[in-house]
Amino acid sequence: MLLEGRKHSRSTERFLVQVSSVQDPLLTELASVEDQSPYGVRLATQRSWELGSHVDVKSVAGDLKARARVVYCIILGPKTFFVGLNILSHHSEQAKTAAKG
Secondary structure: OOOOOOOOOOEOOOEEEEEEEOOOOOOEEEEEEEEEEOOEEEEEEOOOOOOOOEEEEEEOOOOOEEEEEEEEEEEEEOOEEEEEEEEEEEOOHHHHHHHHO
8 A cells, every 4th residue: 555645555454563772772652553554664662762762673473574673663652552663673593584695
């Protein structure tokens, strides 16, 4: 789906990911992907994430692994946030296997 004003198509497929702080790997949360493009995702989370911080994202099912930067955090209610992530790099098990060749 290409939303008005967007350069890249968006997928509204929802799935669970584990989000971990790069600076503090013990700071982790299970979140729901609400919207995604090749360069970013919007997550529904239960905590706020610091603007500009780097996080690791890993899908619960599948091989998605990525490093991302928090670009926004919107408070929707008590323990409800939308967090926007800019994907900095993708790391998938398939890519690692192909590289080993």
